[in-house]
Amino acid sequence: MTRSGFPVARQNGAVSSQLRSLALYGDVARPATLTVADLREGWAPHRADVVFDCATSGPQRHRFEGPPLRDVVAAAGPAFDVRRRKDRSRFLLAVSGRDGHHTVLAWAEIDADFGDRPILLATRMDGRELDAEGSQLAVPPDRCGARYVSAITRIWVGGSPPAAEVP
Numbered sequence: 001m002t003r004s005g006f007p008v009a010r011q012n013g014a015v016s017s018q019l020r021s022l023a024l025y026g027d028v029a030r031p032a033t034l035t036v037a038d039l040r041e042g043w044a045p046h047r048a049d050v051v052f053d054c055a056t057s058g059p060q061r062h063r064f065e066g067p068p069l070r071d072v073v074a075a076a077g078p079a080f081d082v083r084r085r086k087d088r089s090r091f092l093l094a095v096s097g098r099d100g101h102h103t104v105l106a107w108a109e110i111d112a113d114f115g116d117r118p119i120l121l122a123t124r125m126d127g128r129e130l131d132a133e134g135s136q137l138a139v140p141p142d143r144c145g146a147r148y149v150s151a152i153t154r155i156w157v158g159g160s161p162p163a164a165e166v167p
Helices: 036-042 069-075
Strands: 021-026 032-035 046-054 058-066 091-097 102-106 120-122 136-138 152-159
Touching: 032 036, 036 069, 058 136, 069 120, 069 152
Parallel strands: 021 152
Antiparallel strands: 021 032, 046 058, 058 120, 091 102, 091 152, 120 136
């Protein structure tokens, strides 16, 4: 591991074609390509038992394990002043999955000074390792599973334009 929190072999984007990985990029000091193993080995795992209601298949119960999204993105060095809450509150995270599913989160949802939501980058689901499929975004507080993104391929981090720049 480097002091940035990212595994040395993954910072340059060199990932085996057999491993599923995600690209963490945007307004960050240290963009990275991370596998499920990187997520499992690089950050302390958290666990969330969730129930969400799917419109097509009814209630779903799952146990997710993996690092908090906040910890992984913070290690990339988002381009905001951590001392300024208003600067942090304008940052967004766009998460994309291999199947084309996308969702957007506000940094404020996961920031300890705001929502402090326990959103995970799951490396295990129901006891099963997700190395072959890729990590999954798990949003435990959501009643609906629409923001759960499977097989994450990209996480973009960026700030919305300051009000002075909006026409």
